Amino acid sequence: MIRVESAFVAFPQGGGEDRVVLRDLSLVVPRGQTVSIIGSNGAGKSTLLNAIAGTVSLRSGSIVVDGRDCARDPEWIRARYVGRVRQNPLAGTAGEMTIVDNLALASRKGPRRLRMAVTPASAKILAARVAELGMGLEDRLRENVSRLSGGQRQALTLLMAVLSRPSVLLLDEHTAALDPANAELVSSLTKRFIAEFGLTALIVTHDMKRALEQADRVVMMHDGGIVADVSGEEKSRMSVIDLVQLFRSRRGTDYAEDRDLLH
Amino acid sequence: MSRKFIASLAVLVTLMLLASCAGSGKKTVGIAKFVAHPALDAVEQGIVDEIKAAKPDVVLDLQNSNADMATAAQIAQRFKENKVAVAVGIATPTAQALANQIKDRPIVYSVVTDPVSAGLVESMDKGGANITGTSDMTPVREQLDLLLFMAPVKRLGHLYASGEANSVAIAAIVKAYCAEKGIEYIEATVTNSSEVKSALLSIANRIDGLYLGNDNTVFSALSAVSEVTLAKKIPLMSADPSSAETIPVLAALGYDYYQMGRATGKIVVRILNGEKTKDIPAYLPTDPEALVLVLNEDVAAAIGVKLDPALIARAKILVSGGVATKK
Amino acid sequence: MIEGILVEGLIYGILALGVFISFRVLDFPDLTVEGSFPAGAAAAAAIVTAAARSGATGSVPSWFAAAAPFVAVLAGFVAGCLAGLATSLVHHKLKVPPLLAGIVTMTGFYSINLRILGGKPNLPLIKNNPLLQAARTWLGPSVPQDLALLAAALLAALLVAALLDLFFHTETGIAMGALGDNEAAVIQVGVNPSSLRTLGIVLANGLAGLSGAFAASYQGFADVNFGAGVVAAGLASVMLGELVLRSQFIGAQLFRVLLGSILFRGLMYAARSWGYLAGITPNDLRLLTALLIVGAVAISKYAAKRPRPGPGAGQRISLRGGRP
Numbered sequence: 074m075i076r077v078e079s080a081f082v083a084f085p086q087g088g089g090e091d092r093v094v095l096r097d098l099s100l101v102v103p104r105g106q107t108v109s110i111i112g113s114n115g116a117g118k119s120t121l122l123n124a125i126a127g128t129v130s131l132r133s134g135s136i137v138v139d140g141r142d143c144a145r146d147p148e149w150i151r152a153r154y155v156g157r158v159r160q161n162p163l164a165g166t167a168g169e170m171t172i173v174d175n176l177a178l179a180s181r182k183g184p185r186r187l188r189m190a191v192t193p194a195s196a197k198i199l200a201a202r203v204a205e206l207g208m209g210l211e212d213r214l215r216e217n218v219s220r221l222s223g224g225q226r227q228a229l230t231l232l233m234a235v236l237s238r239p240s241v242l243l244l245d246e247h248t249a250a251l252d253p254a255n256a257e258l259v260s261s262l263t264k265r266f267i268a269e270f271g272l273t274a275l276i277v278t279h280d281m282k283r284a285l286e287q288a289d290r291v292v293m294m295h296d297g298g299i300v301a302d303v304s305g306e307e308k309s310r311m312s313v314i315d316l317v318q319l320f321r322s323r324r325g326t327d328y329a330e331d332r333d334l335l336h
Numbered sequence: 337m338s339r340k341f342i343a344s345l346a347v348l349v350t351l352m353l354l355a356s357c358a359g360s361g362k363k364t365v366g367i368a369k370f371v372a373h374p375a376l377d378a379v380e381q382g383i384v385d386e387i388k389a390a391k392p393d394v395v396l397d398l399q400n401s402n403a404d405m406a407t408a409a410q411i412a413q414r415f416k417e418n419k420v421a422v423a424v425g426i427a428t429p430t431a432q433a434l435a436n437q438i439k440d441r442p443i444v445y446s447v448v449t450d451p452v453s454a455g456l457v458e459s460m461d462k463g464g465a466n467i468t469g470t471s472d473m474t475p476v477r478e479q480l481d482l483l484l485f486m487a488p489v490k491r492l493g494h495l496y497a498s499g500e501a502n503s504v505a506i507a508a509i510v511k512a513y514c515a516e517k518g519i520e521y522i523e524a525t526v527t528n529s530s531e532v533k534s535a536l537l538s539i540a541n542r543i544d545g546l547y548l549g550n551d552n553t554v555f556s557a558l559s560a561v562s563e564v565t566l567a568k569k570i571p572l573m574s575a576d577p578s579s580a581e582t583i584p585v586l587a588a589l590g591y592d593y594y595q596m597g598r599a600t601g602k603i604v605v606r607i608l609n610g611e612k613t614k615d616i617p618a619y620l621p622t623d624p625e626a627l628v629l630v631l632n633e634d635v636a637a638a639i640g641v642k643l644d645p646a647l648i649a650r651a652k653i654l655v656s657g658g659v660a661t662k663k
Numbered sequence: 664m665i666e667g668i669l670v671e672g673l674i675y676g677i678l679a680l681g682v683f684i685s686f687r688v689l690d691f692p693d694l695t696v697e698g699s700f701p702a703g704a705a706a707a708a709a710i711v712t713a714a715a716r717s718g719a720t721g722s723v724p725s726w727f728a729a730a731a732p733f734v735a736v737l738a739g740f741v742a743g744c745l746a747g748l749a750t751s752l753v754h755h756k757l758k759v760p761p762l763l764a765g766i767v768t769m770t771g772f773y774s775i776n777l778r779i780l781g782g783k784p785n786l787p788l789i790k791n792n793p794l795l796q797a798a799r800t801w802l803g804p805s806v807p808q809d810l811a812l813l814a815a816a817l818l819a820a821l822l823v824a825a826l827l828d829l830f831f832h833t834e835t836g837i838a839m840g841a842l843g844d845n846e847a848a849v850i851q852v853g854v855n856p857s858s859l860r861t862l863g864i865v866l867a868n869g870l871a872g873l874s875g876a877f878a879a880s881y882q883g884f885a886d887v888n889f890g891a892g893v894v895a896a897g898l899a900s901v902m903l904g905e906l907v908l909r910s911q912f913i914g915a916q917l918f919r920v921l922l923g924s925i926l927f928r929g930l931m932y933a934a935r936s937w938g939y940l941a942g943i944t945p946n947d948l949r950l951l952t953a954l955l956i957v958g959a960v961a962i963s964k965y966a967a968k969r970p971r972p973g974p975g976a977g978q979r980i981s982l983r984g985g986r987p
Contacts, residue, residue: 153853167841167848171911174837175848182853185835217911234851372783402777402784403888498946524935525945529785529886530878534928535945537667538935559789559883567808583789658790 224255382597703872743872
């Protein structure tokens with residue numbers, strides 16, 4: 074589970090004043106819950122995920138994941154219990170290496186050993202796992218990842234993120250750069266993996282419809298803080314229009330993303 | 337930085353400057369050599385011994401630029417700042433560095449092959465405004481005559497560094513000599529000592545004799561040259577007798593560099609005694625006795641060259657069974 | 664010719680393997696090798712000379728003198744590793760960019776190498792070169808010396824390449840390959856990128872030092888200026904290899920570095936031997952090397968731009984280039 078308490082993140086800007094990105098933000102996510110995080114640009118959604126992952130550090134406040142205070146852990150230690158998929162399909166894999174090598178890389182987290190990365194036995198297991206994606210990649214194990222399409226790469230990245238059974242999964246608009254068909258595919262894979270491994274997941278998205286569908290809870294951010302938090306009964310009764318109204322009422326400004334209303 | 341810090345720094349620097357100005361009242365002679373190898377080391381020793389014998393009070397500042405031009409320039413700066421009474425530059429690059437930096441104090445160049453083309457003096461007959469010295473223009477013709485006397489060379493190889501002015505001058509002489517004698521001239525140039533072996537290998541099958549002038553770069557790699565010439569049975573004539581005592585070459589004919597050093601030292605002493613550099617012409621050893629011949633019987637046996645007994649008698653140093661004996 | 668091209672190609676090929684690891688695998692442009700290569704040469708030469716001197720006076724047992732060549736080679740490797748460690752520390756702890764970090768180490772090591780050589784820029788091994796002696800005679804008196812030397816060089820170079828191939832198939836090796844490609848992916852699997860990169864830089868420079876130790880034996884001397892131009896030579900070797908052998912498999916990629924090194928020496932040798940027919944003098948060899956590198960980069964960029972199967976592929980054009 075994730076406990077964020079009074080998190081402050083600010084970046085120095087030329088000219089004196091720091092730019093505050095996360096403002097006294099607190100959030101508790103119980104184990105196994107999936108949370109959609111929505112909000113306008115600049116609300117601090119990605120920064121929240123970066124703070125949990127350790128890419129940015131907190132000015133003040135604390136983050137505790139599964140009882141472990143993250144402040145001490147650099148990004149590469151946190152990665153051992155936090156999986157991530159970013160928006161850019163190229164960001165999560167080593168394009169110059171083969172599919173099976175990438176999978177071998179992700180199959181264990183932590184310090185590397187001088188053991189053979191891919192043995193015939195482990196290759197079989199990895200092939201079975203990648204076959205679950207349903208994209209036929211198990212027949213292309215020895216091809217370079219750079220030959221895959223964006224959708225295939227993102228699906229692979231997702232698989233790699235969950236392969237070593239992290240407890241937390243952070244997804245930052247991970248379908249936004251994909252065409253609708255692939256976006257749908259990756260979304261359903263995401264749902265499947267979360268359910269299969271009982272992951273605690275935070276999904277940042279601009280897609281209001283998906284935000285409601287894919288998660289038990291929707292958190293709305295604006296200007297570095299949380300302005301709305303709906304779950305359970307209340308959430309199941311909401312539609313996209315309701316969400317937009319909610320936003321306007323909480324902050325007095327319109328939700329600026331027209332495209333999300335088109336879904 | 338706090339003001340206090342800057343102030344104390346200023347005081348410290350002033351003190352240091354004053355201290356260096358005060359000096360000890362003794363004269364200093366700066367002696368810079370280009371690189372440490374047997375010939376130049378011998379020159380340095382000769383200069384030191386001569387000055388110490390004639391003027392024991394003089395302080396000697398010995399420097400070595402390790403074949404690096406930038407270091408040579410820094411050493412020249414140092415001599416200039418320390419206001420040495422005389423600055424001595426051993427070998428062309430060092431002498432050039434000194435001449436570049438020091439215009440108001442006497443410079444003595446030592447064992448510079450061609451001081452005129454090195455831009456140090458206008459002619460060999462008299463010194464420059466603040467510079468004079470000794471030249472070791474190697475007796476190329478005598479050396480090549482000797483090589484031809486020992487073995488019937490029809491295709492002469494010559495190895496040198498294209499970046500050394502004295503080597504380029506010598507190569508021109510060798511080329512002219514070959515043209516005169518109807519011998520084929522095959523040269524290989526290098527820019528760095530690690531290229532020497534492959535440069536030699538690239539011509540080794542086309543030559544039946546090899547000549548080395550007093551090129552500093554090639555002499556750094558003499559071990560490699562020696563190995564290849566022994567393996568390919570190529571007679572090797574070298575212009576440096578001192579390295580020939582330890583590294584196997586068939587024959588070496590050159591100046592006794594220690595004596596050259598002493599001759600240089602004599603010039604330094606003359607200047608310290610008040611003579612002007614323009615009144616001292618460049619010193620060239622003219623006495624045939626100043627030449628040292630080194631012969632290596634082991635090499636001769638290994639490559640199948642029969643040494644003429646008259647030649648052996650002429651040799652000042654004979655290498656046999658790996659041991660060099662001076663006669 | 665065998666020695667000039669093949670043996671030199673193999674010995675300096677080990678250096679090129681080090682350059683390959685820094686520039687290609689780690690994507691870390693490392694100039695340290697201009698300091699680690701001569702460091703290895705100096706360390707090896709100093710040990711062999713000291714052992715011979717002590718052996719002659721009888722102050723060390725004869726087995727030590729006999730083991731000296733192996734200790735010397737090991738010392739060369741270690742000296743190179745230390746240089747790599749220095750660069751890595753400067754880069755990771757002081758946040759100095761890779762190029763500058765390499766220059767800093769290579770500059771500092773000039774002085775350190777002079778000290779190792781005992782204050783002289785040059786240490787001859789003519790009377791006492793046990794490794795070269797062994798390499799020329801190890802196959803017995805019936806085999807010509809230069810062939811025996813070739814066999815020894817081949818053995819050494821192929822052994823190094825094989826061990827590296829094995830290494831790059833381990834978990835550590837794969838992570839190192841990914842590091843140069845996508846550092847985020849390596850962080851994502853919980854690996855400290857700085858530690859992994861340090862390992863890579865140390866290994867690459869250790870190989871340069873090892874190559875230097877062999878080169879000192881081969882040349883018959885160690886010289887503080889040994890390092891001049893080795894980065895360019897190493898890069899030219901790597902790129903020539905990429906031109907002649909296309910492959911995505913690490914084993915083939917390692918092998919083609921050795922091939923490229925031999926080719927490079929061959930081209931230089933040809934230029935020396937027959938260049939005069941075209942008016943090229945040995946003075947022009949450095950320019951030739953530069954043109955070779957530029958040409959290889961140009962060709963690999965052209966090849967990368969050509970359309971390849973699979974959407975999204977072939978768009979990335981980087982210095983790394985030339986993989987499949």
